[in-house]
Amino acid sequence: MEAAATLPMNGLTVRLALDRLALQPGQTLGVTGAAGAVGGYAVELGVSDGLRVIAVAGPRDEALVKGFGAQMLVPRGAAAVRGLHDAAPGGVDGLIDAAVLDAAVLPAIRDGGKLATVRGFAGPSERGITIEAVRVTSYLRNQKALDRLGHLVAEGRLTLRVAETFPPERAAEAQRKMDAGGIRGRLVIVF
Secondary structure, three states, X not given: OHHHHOHHHHHXXXXXXXXXXXXXXXXXXXXXXXXXXXXXXXXXXXHHOOOEEEEEEOHHHHHHHXXXXXXXXXXXXXXXXXXXXXXXXXXXXXXXXXXXOHHXXXXXXXXXXXXXXXXXXXXXXXXXXXXXXXXXXXXXXXXXXXXXXXXXXXXXXXXXXXXXXXXXXXXXXXXXXXXXXXXXXXXXXXX
């Protein structure tokens, strides 16, 4: 139950982002924050959709994101945007910005490409890049999408990750850990 609880919000967020990007099999998807919960799902669902996925994450997470199916890892940091652009000459076709870099990632995207943002960044844009602000609330009742995610989990093509569980009386501790960042998976409050 704890693992299943991690799927709806982040899984539907990524499904919505990919649907809004509308990339075709064989196109290139960039994913920032690829080792996190949203980023990990973005890598796996992008691969499931037949996309070439280039992941941005720390070097210690290379095995993790490549295990999700990323074809290439670009080390996070100051050179990450340039690394994404160089890994996909001309820029990636679409990018899911799970690291919330906002305008800083625009140079990694090809002219006329798309950016899916998860925290409300709406622009300004440049070079004809479309910015898709993703709000999971618009997919809350999308049973078909949730069922498909469940099937991918059952097939072993989507990985549920629980980093740690907490009883309700330790919720503040969980919040502090989440605020500190660097969590690989989800923190779950178990009632």
